[in-house]
Amino acid sequence: MKIGVIGGGAWGTALAQVMASGGNDVRLWAREKEVVSVINSVHRNTLFLPDCPLSERITATGELGWVGETDAILVVTPAQHMRTVLEGLPDNGRPLILCSKGIEAGSLKLLHEVAHEVMASSPIAVLSGPTFAHEVAAGLPTAVTLASADEELARDLAERIAQPTFRPYATGDVAGAEIGGAVKNVLAIACGVVDGAGLGQNARAAMIARGFAEMTRFGLARGARVETLGGLSGLGDLVLTCTSTSSRNFSLGVGLGEGKPARELLEDRRTVAEGAATAPVLREAASEAGVDMPITQAVCALLEGAQVRPVIDALLNRPLRAEGV
Numbered sequence: 001m002k003i004g005v006i007g008g009g010a011w012g013t014a015l016a017q018v019m020a021s022g023g024n025d026v027r028l029w030a031r032e033k034e035v036v037s038v039i040n041s042v043h044r045n046t047l048f049l050p051d052c053p054l055s056e057r058i059t060a061t062g063e064l065g066w067v068g069e070t071d072a073i074l075v076v077t078p079a080q081h082m083r084t085v086l087e088g089l090p091d092n093g094r095p096l097i098l099c100s101k102g103i104e105a106g107s108l109k110l111l112h113e114v115a116h117e118v119m120a121s122s123p124i125a126v127l128s129g130p131t132f133a134h135e136v137a138a139g140l141p142t143a144v145t146l147a148s149a150d151e152e153l154a155r156d157l158a159e160r161i162a163q164p165t166f167r168p169y170a171t172g173d174v175a176g177a178e179i180g181g182a183v184k185n186v187l188a189i190a191c192g193v194v195d196g197a198g199l200g201q202n203a204r205a206a207m208i209a210r211g212f213a214e215m216t217r218f219g220l221a222r223g224a225r226v227e228t229l230g231g232l233s234g235l236g237d238l239v240l241t242c243t244s245t246s247s248r249n250f251s252l253g254v255g256l257g258e259g260k261p262a263r264e265l266l267e268d269r270r271t272v273a274e275g276a277a278t279a280p281v282l283r284e285a286a287s288e289a290g291v292d293m294p295i296t297q298a299v300c301a302l303l304e305g306a307q308v309r310p311v312i313d314a315l316l317n318r319p320l321r322a323e324g325v
């Protein structure tokens, strides 16, 4: 197969490497000329995935149209740029597999809804799960959720992209797969704050469990299935990113928890911490859906400059309630 990958960051590059290692020819669109040039000349992405030698089956390009002439296209831009990038791609009916994690600001739409608006003729699937790019690129075992409203397409794509160490599980629950990936980034910031503020491992476990309740409440309100939220793209990814400094979102939270200003932590960064963009969008979407998300609200307050201690005190002093979603 010829596979297109749109987005030459760490995740797009790692996915290109997985596809190439399965014997596919890969066309990788990168926004930065230097990324295109260095991948084609020395077969490395020195900017975004520096430690991984890349297959010679990967050809990088700045031409979106050329990437569109492939059998399937993985879309791996930052969530807030997906619409603009897709508008430059021909809508020629090739399957699109969305691999980014987030909710569009302004429209409050999930990314498959955005893609469907722009690419009405192209079948759409979502790939999401616990997947640190550097581990996937190194060929370490990884499992993901692969979702499409057309379950036969999900199963077919899963067969086509599976590798011995890259194992997709098909589902028809697109909203569930996307909401898990988007919400866990916000919760990873919260868990980083717990770590940075020295609140202990009990507090982190509580944050993961109550964060999962929050994810489930929001997911159910937006049509997700509970088994998807408890699967790889929900609970699986939540556990991964809430427990590791390999997560950019968790690391951002550690900085906030240590009392560093959000502005300073976010300015001049080349890599994305999607949770920072998703948090205010999620707060708005939750309010619109009538869903209580106190951890998300706390993360928003910290990103907007609130002091750590009063925000934590406010969370701890909420009225007691029964356990459950």
Ligand SMILES: NC(=O)C1=CN([C@@H]2O[C@H](COP(=O)(O)OP(=O)(O)OC[C@H]3O[C@@H](n4cnc5c(N)ncnc54)[C@H](O)[C@@H]3O)[C@@H](O)[C@H]2O)C=CC1
Binding pocket: 007, 008, 009, 010, 011, 012, 013, 030, 031, 032, 048, 076, 077, 078, 079, 081, 085, 099, 100, 101, 102, 131, 132, 133, 134, 270, 271, 272, 274
């Ligand atoms: N890195 C990882 O381990 C994983 C990342 N993801 C998701 O993949 C998506 C992409 O993240 P990464 O590859 O990690 O990015 P990255 O942080 O490695 O690189 C930043 C990317 O943003 C792109 N970019 C910056 N400004 C842009 C603009 N105006 N228009 C279009 N693109 C622009 C850059 O070209 C670059 O590809 C995110 O939604 C992330 O949540 C999902 C799973 C794993």
Ligand SMILES: O=C(CO)COP(=O)(O)O
Binding pocket: 101, 129, 130, 131, 132, 133, 185, 188, 237, 240, 241, 246, 247, 248, 249, 250, 272, 273, 274
């Ligand atoms: O989504 C990821 C792992 O599944 C990557 O997490 P970060 O974006 O927090 O690094």
